[in-house]
Amino acid sequence: MLAAVALVSPHWFSSREGRRRAIGSCIGLAGATAGLCMVFVHNFLITGHLLQSSARIESLRFQMEGPDVGSAITHLLSIFRGSLPPEILSLLLYVVVVSLGVLELGLPWLRRWGRPESSPGARSESREWLWISAALTVTGYILLYGVGALPMHTWHTANVVVPLFLLLTLPVVETRTRNVLSVAAPVLILLLIAAQTRAASRFGGRPEWPDWRQMYRAGHWLRDAPLEERIGSWNAGILGYYQGGDVVNLDGLVNDEVYQYVVRNALPEYIERTHIRYVLDFDVLVHRESRRRNGGYDRPEFLRRLEPVRIFPGPVERWGECSLYEIAPARGPRQHALP
Secondary structure, eight states, X not given: OHXXXXXXXXXXXXXXXXXXXHHHHHHHHHXXXXXXXXXXXXXXXXXXXXXXXXXXXXHHHHHHHOOOHHHHHHHHXXXXXXXXXXXXXXXXXXXXXXXXXXXXXIHHHHHHTTOTTOOOOHHHHHHHHXXXXXXXXXXXXXXXXXXXXXOOOGGGGGGGHHHHHHHHXXXXXXXXXXXXXXXXXXXXXXXXXXXXXXXXXXXXXXXXXXXXXXHHHHHHHHHHSOOXXXXXXXXXXXXXXXXXXXOEEOSSSSOGGGHHHHTTTOHHHXXXXXXXXXXXXXTHHHHOHHHHHHHTOOOHHHHTTEEEEEEEOOOOSSSOOEEEEEEOOSSSOOOOOOO
């Protein structure tokens, strides 16, 4: 983004310092582009596709669910989530500080655009450059994950933390005037710090996602269970690690073979072909239609063959119980009785 701003900012090329920074930013952009190309080439050589299976699966889910700009903005604001109401405080902070940034950094930059003879000084110019670049990056994230080809999850915010930090802090620390916005912004930031501190003090005593303890226990149980047949799971990470590494991933995020079946709503065919006899996951993956549709296994005949044989109790508010299902043969009852 720094390079893009440089290319459309004529006044940056009117001084030696400006040209030096613009060239450095363009070199950085070229390096990032080369690295991205290497990833695409590597994916193609290994899998035969430019995109990783996870990206294709996420894109498929987005196409099924449709665009959701509100969800993308909410996930970005969740970075500041604490013990106070995040929807109110975070949104208020965003509106106030971004408005301050537009007044203090954005408008001065726009006024000088196209006028090389106007130079505000290296320090002022640098912070304006950084703020405009951060604003473009955050906007790009919202467009990519809100109306683009991918849904946004909490962990997708990792790469936007620094741009969002610059977007919300530069107007506060570099403001040259005093007005209502410049006073309200630091007050809101202090409130959020206090809220985060209180939330962090309780974090050690309560896991963020307590549901996954069921997967931990299920993985240990599978490690010692007398199961000779293959096991599949849509959330195979924790489960497979503690089981010993033999659980087959069914959501396609780390299994390239699954995509061609998911896109045709034919995951049961993959399960049959790979001789998977059990699936273990949260009940919501079986009982919620949207989950089945996104996963490519929304087939009544397949669901009728799933017979629960063991439940791993735990919190049920979000995901439901964690259950082990045996996939009965196409004809006839299941054959195993588990302890």
